[in-house]
Amino acid sequence: MAGEPLITVVGNLVADPEPRVSQAGKSWVTFRIASTPRIRDRQSGDWSDGEPLWLGCRAYGEYADNIAASLMKGSRVMVQGRLTQRSYTDNQGQQRTSLDLEVEEIGPSLRFATAQVARNSDRGQAGGFGAPSQGGFGGQSAGGMNEWAQTPPEGAGGGAQGGSQMDSYYGSGSQGGFDDEQPF
Structure with missing residues (x-):
């Protein structure tokens, strides 16, 4: 849809990207990233990990092939895309909602690599x-x-x-x- 805002998330891949092929023969890939903020305690001055944000990501076509060939579990990436929400029923029959990112751009973070x-x-x-x-x-x-x-x-x-x-x-x-x- 037009006019949806793009968001950018920096995080780490929690597993290798999973390449897939649709019934129509089109490539696509799914992967998950975790983005954990660092929080500073004002009194002690110590830093600790905050609550992680877990996002499922999807990309299609040649883009999917490039992601699957280039990235692996643990890779720190910058992902820009459109946030989507989907509802599903888990294995225990519970209704769940997940936030997913339809990838527009992705690249490795060069902060530590x-x-x-x-x-x-x-x-x-x-x-x-x-x-x-x-x-x-x-x-x-x-x-x-x-x-x-x-x-x-x-x-x-x-x-x-x-x-x-x-x-x-x-x-x-x-x-x-x-x-x-x-x-x-």
Whole structure:
């Protein structure tokens, strides 16, 4: 429906995504996330876990395939979608209501992890952020590293070791798109 607000939830997957196929042959995936707030006791100054929010999530089509191939139990994710409510009868015959999220966008949280983004091979460069010859995001730099990668490929320099592989992320050695000066 049009006009429904999107909400964003940051949480952890409580189980591996469950890929499924409809009777019509369409892919879809379900998964659950738990988002637990941290609460500070004003008197003692200690932090503790608050009451977790459990949300079932659903995605469809190629999006579902990407989620099933990329995420696993324990992954910290940011999910944006439309909140839905459904009623059902549980195994004991009790009427229950659950909140579910129809996924619009999802991505890994980089607060405690790194990620490397790879474009689907059947998508090519179309619809992306620019082809390598244009120096846009998502292309291969002269150093051979995907420019939106968060970690260098195996065997590449970077971090404390240094090396031109990581320099291409900041622009030196890329085929355009970034200034030669590092931002910091």
